Amino acid sequence: MDYSIVIPAFNEANKITATLTAVTTFMRSYAPSFNVFVSDDGSKDATAQLVEDFAKNNPEVILLKNKHKGKGYAVYSGVQAADGDLIYIADADLSAPIGELRKLSVWIKDQGFDVVIASREGTGAQRVDEPFYRHLMGRVFNFWVRTIALPGIKDSQCGFKLFTKTSAKEIFNRLKIYGQEAKELDKAYLGAFDVEVLYLARKHKYKIKEVPVIWTYVKTNRLNPLQDSIKMAMDVLKVRFNDLRGLYSI
Numbered sequence: 001m002d003y004s005i006v007i008p009a010f011n012e013a014n015k016i017t018a019t020l021t022a023v024t025t026f027m028r029s030y031a032p033s034f035n036v037f038v039s040d041d042g043s044k045d046a047t048a049q050l051v052e053d054f055a056k057n058n059p060e061v062i063l064l065k066n067k068h069k070g071k072g073y074a075v076y077s078g079v080q081a082a083d084g085d086l087i088y089i090a091d092a093d094l095s096a097p098i099g100e101l102r103k104l105s106v107w108i109k110d111q112g113f114d115v116v117i118a119s120r121e122g123t124g125a126q127r128v129d130e131p132f133y134r135h136l137m138g139r140v141f142n143f144w145v146r147t148i149a150l151p152g153i154k155d156s157q158c159g160f161k162l163f164t165k166t167s168a169k170e171i172f173n174r175l176k177i178y179g180q181e182a183k184e185l186d187k188a189y190l191g192a193f194d195v196e197v198l199y200l201a202r203k204h205k206y207k208i209k210e211v212p213v214i215w216t217y218v219k220t221n222r223l224n225p226l227q228d229s230i231k232m233a234m235d236v237l238k239v240r241f242n243d244l245r246g247l248y249s250i
Contacts, residue, residue, distance in 0.1 A: 004084030008074035042068030072178030072193030125212035
C-alpha cells in the first residue's frame with residue numbers, strides 16, 4: 001500500500017461525506033494504491049453511519065470505531081491500523097486541501113525526511129479567514145511549545161502531517177499521554193498530541209521538515225479557549241516531565 005490516510009472524526013456528519021469524496025477522488029489520480037481510515041472518536045451523530053454508507057461503494061475507506069478519548073487517541077488508533085508506506089494524518093474539515101499532500105510527499109520521497117508537517121507559518125503559507133483572536137491564541141501557544149518542548153518548530157499544531165511507516169509506528173507506539181493509556185472523556189478535546197508526537201520524533205532522531213501550506217479557518221465550537229489552552233499547556237509540561245522520568249527512552 002502506497003498511502004494510508006488517517007482522518008480523526010468526532011461529530012463530523014455535516015462534512016464527512018464531502019471530505020471522503022474529495023480524498024478518494026484525489027488519491028485515485030495521485031497514488032497507485034491507498035486506503036483511508038476514518039478513526040471515529042465516539043461520535044454521537046451520524047458520522048459512523050455515513051462512513052459505512054460511503055464505504056459500500058468505496059472499498060478503500062475503512063471505519064474504525066473508538067471510545068471517546070479525544071483527537072489524539074483517534075489518530076493513534078488510525079496509525080495503528082494504517083499499513084501504507086506513507087501515513088498521512090488529515091483533519092476531517094480538510095482546512096488544508098488534500099492536494100497539499102503533494103508538497104509534503106516530495107520531502108520524503110526525494111529528500112529523505114521521515115516526518116513532514118504542514119505549517120501555517122513561513123514563506124508561502126497562507127491563512128485564510130482566520131479570526132485575529134484565534135491566530136493570537138495559536139502564536140502564544142506555539143511560543144510556549146517552542147520554549148518548553150520544540151525549539152525551532154514554527155507550527156506544531158497544524159493537523160496535517162506525513163510520516164514514513166517506520167517513523168509513524170515507532171513514534172505512536174511510544175505515546176504516553178495520547179496513546180494506549182489515554183482516558184475516556186465526557187466532552188470534545190483536541191489536546192496537544194502533536195507536541196508529544198514531534199517531541200518523540202526528535203528524541204528518536206527522525207528528520208522533520210516543515211512545509212508551508214494553504215490553510216482555511218473552519219469555525220468550531222469544540223474549543224474552550226481558556227480551559228483547553230490551560231490543559232494543553234499542562235500537557236506540554238507533561239511531555240518534558242515524561243522525558244525527564246525516562247519514559248521516552250529507547
